[in-house]
Structure formats: structure tokens, C-alpha cells
Amino acid sequence: MVERRVVVFETDSHEADERFIREYVVPKYERLTSIDGCTGLRFSRYAADPRKDHGEIHLVLFGDHDAVVERERDRWDEFVEDGLVREWRRTGLSWESWPDDQFEFMKRMQTLATEMAVVYYRNFDSHERPAPADAFPETDRRLGFWVAVHFLCNQMGYQSVQDEIDASFGSIRNRLRALQELRSEAVASERIEELRKRLDEVEAEL
Known part of the structure; x- marks a missing residue:
């Protein structure tokens, strides 16, 4: 088999x-x-x-x-x-x-994500795909798909804000490496510099 x-x-x-x-x-x-x-x-x-x-x-x-x-x-x-x-x-x-053990972990994460995606497709039409970060740019409420990830972290029992930040950073690091592979090191470096500037802006707002 x-x-x-x-x-x-x-x-x-x-x-x-x-x-x-x-x-x-x-x-x-x-x-x-x-x-x-x-x-x-x-x-x-x-x-x-x-x-x-x-x-x-x-x-x-x-x-x-x-x-x-x-x-x-x-x-x-x-x-x-x-x-x-x-x-x-x-x-x-x-x-x-x-x-x-790593293969089994990956399998469980991927099949879990697929189950979640099936629910998404059954609730959202193709023209309704939520913006990743800012679905309402004309307002101060920066709502997007990240909100679903935030609520998921909460509902799964992650109790620390740091846990959610660490998860987000893990995703950012992974996607920057993918950007380097799919596009170029220069493109990935430009994106990193942009992220630095945006973090500086967040720090200034705090």
C-alpha cells in the first residue's frame, strides 16, 4: 500500500x-x-x-x-x-x-489547513477573498484575513501575545526565503527593508 x-x-x-x-x-x-x-x-x-x-x-x-x-x-x-x-x-x-515525527507534524498541519480552507470556500465566493491585511483602507480599522489567524490562535488556546507574534514572524521568515527562491535575493532584501520601515512606524505609534 x-x-x-x-x-x-x-x-x-x-x-x-x-x-x-x-x-x-x-x-x-x-x-x-x-x-x-x-x-x-x-x-x-x-x-x-x-x-x-x-x-x-x-x-x-x-x-x-x-x-x-x-x-x-x-x-x-x-x-x-x-x-x-x-x-x-x-x-x-x-x-x-x-x-x-516531522513528516507526521507536517501532515497534520496540512490536512488541518485543508479542512479550514474547505470551510472558507463554502462561506466565501471567489470575488469575496478577504484582503490579507487591510480590507478597509479608507478607515483606521486595519481588518483583513490576519484577523481570522488572530482568532484562531486565541481559540486554540495560545495564551501569550508573544506566541502569536512568534508565529507571525515564523511565517514572515519562511515567506522571505520563498521570495528569494522564487524571485531573487535583491527582491527579498527590498522587502526586508520595507518591513524595517513599517516596524519603525509601528514603534513610533506605540
């Missing part, structure tokens, strides 16, 4: 990725995860990667991968015939060789 594999669905665009998620992954989420032998599911979007000239959804299947593929492959072939998906193929995980 295969314990984990990735099914890559190549599309034409970010918009096609959105359709595939909303028309297949989200509506069929419970069915997919209830297939005998499936122990978890995660999807990721890759259309934002500037190195790619197409859209791409990675559907990570944990457990009996073959059982899921055999159950769904006819539907996937229909997506290709209909033109929503260019092709689909199987591949391995980039973190396949991680130590077991």
Missing part, C-alpha cells in the same frame, strides 16, 4: 485552479476522505509561482493512494476532456525523506 503520493493537476491559469477547487475538491472533500484507506488529504495551489506559465493544483493523498486514484481517475479524465485540466499525473512528496 502506498502511504502518500501527490496527484498534480495542470491547468491554464489561476482562474482554472479556482474552478477546479470549487467544482471538485470542495464539494467532494468528504467523499474523497471517506474512501477506504485514505487517511488524509491536502491541496496546494501553484499558479502564483512566477517560474510557471500555467496553473497547477497538487492533491496530496495520504494512506492508500491507489484506492483513491482508482475511484476518481474517470472523473479526472473527464476534467481533461472538458478542458478544465490539461493533464494529471502522479509524483512524490518533496518532504518524503523527512524524519517520521
Whole structure:
């Protein structure tokens, strides 16, 4: 039995990725995860990667991968015939060789995030995607998707403001490294300098 594999669905665009998620992954989420032998599911979007000239959804299947593929492959072939998906193929995980405890942690975090994303897609239409940081720029209330992350930290029982700041910094550090890889060191350095200036502004406001 295969314990984990990735099914890559190549599309034409970010918009096609959105359709595939909303028309297949989200509506069929419970069915997919209830297939005998499936122990978890995660999807990721890759259309934002500037190195790619197409859209791409990675559907990570944990457990009996073959059982899921055999159950769904006819539907996937229909997506290709209909033109929503260019092709689909199987591949391995980039973190396949991680130590077991780290692999299990990553699996649990990714499947948790997928469950949360499914709830998001069922509650927000494609034109309603919340701004990351400032959904109401014309006001002093800087509300955005970060508010959901803040409430999640609270609801999960993180009791320290420092914990939330540390989590946010971990995300910033990770994304700066990704920016360096996807764009360039110069672009990442420019972003770091911008963040320094914004932190100085926050300090002046305190």
C-alpha cells in the first residue's frame, strides 16, 4: 500500500485552479476522505509561482493512494476532456525523506489547513477573498484575513501575545526565503527593508 503520493493537476491559469477547487475538491472533500484507506488529504495551489506559465493544483493523498486514484481517475479524465485540466499525473512528496515525527507534524498541519480552507470556500465566493491585511483602507480599522489567524490562535488556546507574534514572524521568515527562491535575493532584501520601515512606524505609534 502506498502511504502518500501527490496527484498534480495542470491547468491554464489561476482562474482554472479556482474552478477546479470549487467544482471538485470542495464539494467532494468528504467523499474523497471517506474512501477506504485514505487517511488524509491536502491541496496546494501553484499558479502564483512566477517560474510557471500555467496553473497547477497538487492533491496530496495520504494512506492508500491507489484506492483513491482508482475511484476518481474517470472523473479526472473527464476534467481533461472538458478542458478544465490539461493533464494529471502522479509524483512524490518533496518532504518524503523527512524524519517520521516531522513528516507526521507536517501532515497534520496540512490536512488541518485543508479542512479550514474547505470551510472558507463554502462561506466565501471567489470575488469575496478577504484582503490579507487591510480590507478597509479608507478607515483606521486595519481588518483583513490576519484577523481570522488572530482568532484562531486565541481559540486554540495560545495564551501569550508573544506566541502569536512568534508565529507571525515564523511565517514572515519562511515567506522571505520563498521570495528569494522564487524571485531573487535583491527582491527579498527590498522587502526586508520595507518591513524595517513599517516596524519603525509601528514603534513610533506605540
